[in-house]
Structures are given as C-alpha cells and as structure tokens.
Amino acid sequence: MGEFEFGASEKLWLLLAVPLILLIYWALLRLRNYKLRRMGNPATLKELMPDHSVARGWIGITLFALAIGMFILALAHPRTGAKLTHEEREGREIVLVVDVSNSMMAEDVSPSRMERTRYAITQLVEGMTEDGIGIVAFAEEPLVVMPTSMEYRMAKSKIKSLSPSLIENQGTNLHKAIETAALCFTSKKEDAKNRVMILITDGEAHDEGVIEAAKRAAGDGIIICCIGIGNPDGTTIKIDGEYVQDEEGKYVVSKLDEALLQQIAEIGDGIYTRSSNEEFGLDTIISRLDEVEKAKMQNIKYADYEEQYQWFIGAGMLLLILEMLLLPRRNPLLRDVRLFERRSDEKRK
Known part of the structure; x- marks a missing residue:
C-alpha cells in the first residue's frame, strides 16, 4: 500500500x-435544564423522569457526530497509491518555457499577454497524445x-497557475531559463533528436549570456522554437488597473x-513566430514539431490511486446504527439494579 492522502483535501474544513x-x-442541553429548573425542584423532576439518562444522550450525539465526520472524510476522497513509476515511451519531449515577468501582464494582446499564453498552451497540451510535456516558468529566476x-x-x-506571483x-532572465529547461529533458543525449524547447516571452532580456545558453542547448541537440508575444513598438504595462511606473515616475x-x-x-x-490578436503562433510551431523525429524517452507516470472512501462510509453507517440502537432512556427492567448502592448499604451495616 502506498502513501495515504486526500484527493479533495480542501473539503476537510x-x-x-x-x-x-x-x-x-x-x-x-443547558437550555433544557434551565427550563426544567424553572418548572420545579430538580430532585422532584428526577423522580418524575427516572428513565432519563444524560450519559446516554451524550453517547448518542457523540456517535452521530463521529458518523458525520466519517462521511466528510469519505467526501474528501481518501486514497492510497501515491507513487511514481518510470516507463519508456516513443515520442517527442517538449518543454514549455514561459515568461511570467510583470511585462507579460501588458494588455496589447487581448485580454493580456499572460492570459493569451495560458489559453494557447492549454490548447497545445489538449492536442497531445504521445509526447512528453514539461513546464518551466521564469522571470529573474x-x-x-x-x-x-x-x-x-x-x-x-x-x-492555470502561471502568473507573475509565482516568482x-x-x-527577464532568458539565459537561466534556457539552462534550466535544458536540464528537464529525460531522453538520452544520443537520442536527442526528439527534444524541443518552446520559449514564450516578450523578449525583453536584460541579461548577458542568452546566446551562449542557446548555443549550449543546441549543442546538446535541443531544438529551440520561440514565440514572441507583444508589440515591437512598445506598450505600457497595466497591473490591477494601474499602469506600472519606474522609480522616476515614468510609465514602463x-x-x-x-x-x-x-x-x-x-x-x-527551430523557428520564430510572433503572436498577435488573430493568431498566437502555435500553428507555425506545430508544423515544426511535425518534422521532429520521435525517439525513446523516459515517461514519469503517477500510479493510479486506490480510493478508500468505502471504509469511511462503512464506519459512518456502523456508528449511525449504534446510535439508533442506543436507547435514550434507561432500560426499565434494569432500573432497580443498583449494585453500588447495595454495597454501600452493606458497609453501613
């Protein structure tokens, strides 16, 4: 049995x-006792209700509450089997290298560069059947x-989680992004013809070493395709409804x-294409991907989970049955059995 976890842990609250x-x-219970005290003497009321048991009431409600707890745990999808397996498959390895710097929030591409990028690469993944996919986000790191x-x-x-808040x-440190993405491929270097890096950025790199990083990746047989998203003439950056300004108060x-x-x-x-409101540029990239050879690669596969909710439902049902079988009052046949009082009387004698 593998690791135990909840598939819908957000429901545990x-x-x-x-x-x-x-x-x-x-x-x-306190309200009831208050009303009873107002009705008369507690000792008299106890004689009038000899079969009433406070302890049984507490046991019953506790069983009911625990049953509800078990049903909630079942609702949170308890499961086992969280383990990774590695298998060899034949296909292409694609690593998406996505710029998540603040400049990607610019709205020159509708609704924004970031939103448009998320939508487009989601469509790319939905069309995959036998290719490996990896994701690297980057800004300064x-x-x-x-x-x-x-x-x-x-x-x-x-x-869906890609946004500037990630980093x-x-x-915009392109050379670190390329170096990190190059390490994400699992195919052996001799089978490197199937490895593709898709770099999506506004291309505003202010770091040195970008070209050298690209040359090292290409030397390892990695194909690099680029999608430029933005406006060569420049545009202001709006975040949360306000335009970004530099330290001097000028619009960035x-x-x-x-x-x-x-x-x-x-x-x-690889190939370069520029994104626009009409076309993100993936069709051009996909055409280049179709030319890439398939080769053996290591696929990391997450083992299927075994759902364990049935045990919690069973426990909850058992607790409810016990709660229903528990009489709220003392058994009248055992009312006069007072073993402890009897022993006390014998001691007094």
Whole structure:
C-alpha cells in the first residue's frame, strides 16, 4: 500500500461540523435544564423522569457526530497509491518555457499577454497524445513548474497557475531559463533528436549570456522554437488597473525584442513566430514539431490511486446504527439494579 492522502483535501474544513454538533447539543442541553429548573425542584423532576439518562444522550450525539465526520472524510476522497513509476515511451519531449515577468501582464494582446499564453498552451497540451510535456516558468529566476511527463491533466492544471506571483524576483532572465529547461529533458543525449524547447516571452532580456545558453542547448541537440508575444513598438504595462511606473515616475514601456528571439531560434534550428490578436503562433510551431523525429524517452507516470472512501462510509453507517440502537432512556427492567448502592448499604451495616 502506498502513501495515504486526500484527493479533495480542501473539503476537510467541513470536519468543523463535528465539534459544532457537540457544541449545539451542549447549548440545547443547558437550555433544557434551565427550563426544567424553572418548572420545579430538580430532585422532584428526577423522580418524575427516572428513565432519563444524560450519559446516554451524550453517547448518542457523540456517535452521530463521529458518523458525520466519517462521511466528510469519505467526501474528501481518501486514497492510497501515491507513487511514481518510470516507463519508456516513443515520442517527442517538449518543454514549455514561459515568461511570467510583470511585462507579460501588458494588455496589447487581448485580454493580456499572460492570459493569451495560458489559453494557447492549454490548447497545445489538449492536442497531445504521445509526447512528453514539461513546464518551466521564469522571470529573474527560473522555476520548474512540472518535470517532463505525459500527465496532460496535471499539465493543464499547472498552466492555470502561471502568473507573475509565482516568482518573487521580477525581471527577464532568458539565459537561466534556457539552462534550466535544458536540464528537464529525460531522453538520452544520443537520442536527442526528439527534444524541443518552446520559449514564450516578450523578449525583453536584460541579461548577458542568452546566446551562449542557446548555443549550449543546441549543442546538446535541443531544438529551440520561440514565440514572441507583444508589440515591437512598445506598450505600457497595466497591473490591477494601474499602469506600472519606474522609480522616476515614468510609465514602463515593454517592447518585443524580435531580433533576439529570431537569433535564438536560428541557433536552435527551430523557428520564430510572433503572436498577435488573430493568431498566437502555435500553428507555425506545430508544423515544426511535425518534422521532429520521435525517439525513446523516459515517461514519469503517477500510479493510479486506490480510493478508500468505502471504509469511511462503512464506519459512518456502523456508528449511525449504534446510535439508533442506543436507547435514550434507561432500560426499565434494569432500573432497580443498583449494585453500588447495595454495597454501600452493606458497609453501613
């Protein structure tokens, strides 16, 4: 049996219902006792209700609350089997290298460069059937969002998280992004003809070493395709409804550096295309991908989980049955059995 976890852990907050049920019962019990005290002497009322048991009431409500807790745990999808397996498949390895710097929030491409990028690469992943996909986000520093795998559903989930908030230090460090992405491929170097890096950025690189990083990646047989997203003439950057300004109070202007991206694509034996409102540029990239040979690659596969919710449902049902079988009052046949009082009487004698 593998690691135990909850597939819908966000629902575990509902477990607060368990202590809440007990708290409500306690409050109602206090209210009931208050009303009874106003009706008459507690000793007299106890004689009038000899079969009433406070302890049984607490046991019953506790069983009910625990049953609710078990059903909530079942709702959170408890499961086992969280382990990774590696298998060899034949296909292409594609690593998406996505710029998440603040300049990607510019709205010269509708609705914004970032939104348009997320939508386009999601469409790319949806069309995949036998290619490995990896995701690297970058600003001033790169971040491996997802290692190369054929887990397309996970890839689409990770794509939704792409935004400037992923990386604290802002900027556009292309050479670190290329170097990090080059390490994400699992294919052996001798089978490197199937490895493709797709770089999506506004091309505003202010760091040195970009060309050298591209040459090293190309030397390892990695094909580099580039998509430039933005306006070569420049556009202001709007974030949360306000235009970004520099330290001098001037509006920051983001310009697409097409010459740099064209040079990177040429070095990497890939292709460069510019995104626009009409066409993101993926059709051009896909045409280049169709020319790439398929080769053996290591696919990281997540083992299927075994759902364990049935055990929690069963436990919840058992607790409810026990709660229903528990009589709220003392058994009248055993009412006169007072073993402890009897022993006390004998001691007094």
